Amino acid sequence: MQYGMIIDLERCVGCHACTIACKAEWEVPVEFYRNWVFRMGPSLVGNEMTSTYYPGLCNHCTEPVCVPECPADPVDMTFTNFKTGETTTMEVAATWKDPFDGTVQIDKDRCIGCGACVDACPYNARYINPALVDDASEDGKADKCTYCKPRVEAGFDPACVQTCITNARIFGDLDDPNSEVAKYVTKGARGIEPKGGQLGPNSRYYGKKKDMTLLFNSHTPELADLAQVRRRAMLASMVKPAMKKIKNLGLLGIVGALMAKELLEQEDRNKAEPLS
Amino acid sequence: MAFNITRRKFLQSASLAAVALPLSGALASESGITRSPLEPKGSLQDETVVGGVCEMCFWRCQLVGKTRGDRLVKLEGNPKSIDNGSAICARGNAGIQLLYDPDRLKYPLKNVGERGKPKWKRISWEEALDECGSKLKAVQDKYGPQGLCMFPHGSTAKYPMHFMERTLGTHNVSEASFFQCRGIRDMAYMATMGMPPGEFVDMPNAKVIFLLGGHFGENIHVSHIKQYIQGLQNGAKLIVVDPRYSASAAKSDIWVKIKPGTDTAFLLAIMNYLVSKNKYDAEFVEEYGQGFDEFKEGIKDWSLEKAAKECDIPAAQIKEVADMLAANAPNVSIHPGRHVSWYGNDFQRQRSLACLTGLLGAYFVKGGWVPGKEPKVGKTSWAKKEHDGEHNLNLNADEESIYPYSPPGTPTELIRDAALTGKPYPIKGCVIWGQNPIQTIPGQEKMKEVLQQMDFVMCVDVMPTDATMWADILLPEVSYLERHDLVKTGTQWNFADKHQQYITARMPLVAPMFERKDQVYITNEIARRMGYEKDIPVQTVEELVEKDLSVANLTLAQLKQEGGIHLREGKDPYQMPEDFEILFFNEDIADAGFPGVPTYIPVEQGPAGYARLLYGRVPVHTFNRTQNNIWLNKAMPDNPVWLNDQAAAKMGLKDGDVVGFINQDGIKSRTTTVVKTTPGIRADSVYMAHGYGSANPLMSVGVDAGVDDTSLITKITVDPETGAHGMRNNFVKLTRDGKIIDIPAAV
Helix, strand or coil: CCEEEEEECCCCCCCCHHHHHHHHHHCCCCCCCCEEEEEEEEEEECCEEEEEEEEEECCCCCCCCCHHHCCCCCEEEEEECCCCCCEEEEEECCEEECCCCCCEEECCCCCCCCCHHHHHCCCCCCEEECCCCECCECCCEEECCCCCHHHHHCCCCCHHHHHCCCCCEEEEECCCCCCHHHHHHHHCCEECCCCCCCCCCCEEEECCHHHHHHHHHHHCCCCCCHHHHHHHHHHHHHHHHHHHHHHHCCCCCHHHHHHHHHHHHHHHHHHHCCCC | CECCCCHHHHHHCHHHHHHHCCHHHHCCCCCCCCCCCCCCCCCCCCEEEEEEECCCCCCCCEEEEEEECCEEEEEEECCCCCCCCCCCCHHHHCHHHHHCCCCCCCCCEEECCECCECCEEECCHHHHHHHHHHHHHHHHHHHCHHHEEEEECCHHHHHHHHHHHHHHCCCCECCHHHHHHHHHHHHHHHHHHCCCCCCCECHHHCCEEEEECCCECCECCHHHHHHHHHHHHCCCEEEEECCECCCCHHHCCEEECCCCCCHHHHHHHHHHHHHHCCCCCHHHHHHHEECHHHHHHHCCCCCHHHHHHHHCCCHHHHHHHHHHHHHHCCCEEECCCCCCCCCCCHHHHHHHHHHHHHHCCCECCCCCECCCCCCCCCCCCCCCCCCCCCCCCCECCCCCECCCCCCCCCCHHHHHHHHHHCCCCCCCEEEEEECCHHHHCCCHHHHHHHHHCCCEEEEEECCCCCCHHHCCEEEEECCCCCCCCCEEEEECCCCCCCCEEEEEECCCCCCCCCCCECHHHHHHHHHHHCCCHHHCCCCCHHHHHHHHHHCCCCCHHHHHHCCCEEEEECCCCCCCCCCCCEECCCHHHHHCCCCCCCCCCCCCCCCCCCEEEEEECCCCCCCCCCCCCHHHHHHCCCCCEEEEHHHHHHHCCCCCCEEEEEECCCCECCCCEEEEEECCECCCEEEEECCCCECCCCCCCCECCCCCHHHHCCCCEECCCCCCEECCCCEEEEEECCEEECCCCCC
């Protein structure tokens, strides 16, 4: 099973109902979003006047680039197929691709808020939610679209699909050839693959040729520089537990403060370093 | 005590601090699934409350609320709805941010500063109502009821408006929905085929959808958009006539990039072509038409070429449009439009649309103009009394109407001119209820002068607006989520489905907070203080709703039990009513001194270096009303000005450049916005979304966001038949870094 979402640009009117419903459903902080609608044009595609929308969200990629970047300590985790009850155990960090439904999820408890996955995602589909803090991270936690997993498992549509005023958003199992989403793929619905990437985005777009051209020309992203992402993640994974330890031991006296300062400066220096 | 509310102060106040906290953190887990407390819970476990009717705009989608404790956390479409279904738009979804907006009005306030520069003092309801009652009474005693005027908007304004009109007896009521929006449309269609047309086009079942200025996608009414998209999905061709490549133009088969103001010439040429080429529905016209010979004669000069020149579009395109309509008649949706107060020649254009629909035989047929057959409910309000026409500003000395096709109420300009001149009588008391006349009515400074010369101004609203700054007494109203209110009826959205009717009534989804009150309470208390106790028709708003429902043999309890919406069997909407007729030539219009056959009246063109200011909507805002909603503000925080890309290149402007405006009268915009360059707009026009640029600092989110288009509409045009405003006859240059930049006329 691989869940996916089709966005039919012939039906989409760019109304933003999806983005606001998501905010309400998942208490997304005002300044962040799990899904978005960008308007493009009017501009010329060839000789044709064109204007359409980019209603974006996490692509729950077949080969997600965000998942391998998570530096959190891996643990064994047992997954259950909510339809069949079948289970499987695998080792995952704080973010993973679900072996049964193909969605990409985050364990907020174990997320250290380093932002590696956020930086790795070429679609800007992840953000650090500063409202989510605990001992593992005082800076917030990574957050993103879950394809409304709790709703879907309870038999409901994702919130954005439910509120879509023109049924432009269609959710389902891409692996089921009889599903509406699979039929759209057969008709030509395409995901936005980053330049040079092979991620297999599972949120896909369908529309008139000129609209699709405008969308893909305007919003095909670059892959992130993973070397830089990793360096920052590594530092964060060193700094964060260290900071925690200092605090826990009540060592934040002069010595502790100096240690912490040094660690933070080291991180800042690395952030400021130009790309190699 | 001066009463100034800032967002920070509000958040600090203990009573509602919880509102600002993330819910998941504040509440213990209840679900069986073990989930991190860091994970938001989602709305599935929340209690569902039925009976909501949206008022983020005025389409009135049916809602359910999701509540957690005494707090509303989410709004959804009512799954029982046969209108919007489980879908609601961005604004509908953002309703909870209006409900809990820290800037909302909370207590009765008295202005202890100046009008326009208020200082607010919190007062008791008793004091506020005493003041309103005594001040309105004083105006009434000194100047007569005609000394009072009202600017109402929205469902709660109906009850107080009827008190003013029917009980007190002033004619001086001017609804923005009529005089700055759709009144011209309603009157023109009534003068053509006897009914106001609503937006009753059967788009799901049409073969062609024809939009004149309609920009669906930027303008959103849920069931209407469902109809439109269903029509397109069913294969309807889409014709969009607009100087701008609008959201609808982007889905069109034919985009007619018409010169602003010339629409009637375009329509006359289409009709003349259909008539002269015998491509109209002669049988339909024979059966239902009146005055066809005069009509035919009256439009005969409008060749395709003549219109092409006037409208600045190819003659071949006009022919293409006409042929497409004829080939698919009668299953064509000629959309009557909604906001039609454009150029001051609008009655004739709307008459043309109504006549074109008739020529195509497109009334009461599949895909044509088809009003659904709705169930009957009551209309409880203040009893109508006989008031003579003596002080009706719309009657001249000979008792003749100045604007014979005025929508109900009095044309705004007549009220304002009387107020400013004192002739024929002074107007010294003003009630503003749910309307924002500062940002709705052209001539902002004139409006301010009108308000300044009043003896008393009272405002009732849910939010601070630019208009509330002019109140002496400002009263906080409960929002649509906290009150009983109207009864709403309708049919299933697609006539191809089983015929059904629905009846619903707005019910509160949460209890009101602070000291907010509803319209029946406020109006009745003022009426008592003015000596009209015995005329009060209902004691509570629930009583009013129950009375209206009883006509349909329903009660609120039953509605609630039925999930908020009562459904019943519907009727075939396509059946032609008896005595239906279309007046192609209308003798009464001619007798009143106006063209009885639809006639094109050219509009004034702008001076060199200026472009015509066009405005429209964005899907996340309802004019100015939603500007302070934090979710909607973040979705579209300003209103970029659309500028033709070639003109922009000549002007040295690019996307994102910050600009202001100066209009033909030298009026400058108070704020700035950014440039959006595009080939998708004519070079003689610029465009921006309406409703931005609020000046009220109590709107801590929306203040100064973008530019207020209304502030630039200072040249006032009035449609001669109806007295309603035309608002697209103003011209602007751009300003940047203190310099004025001409807009090249031709590129």
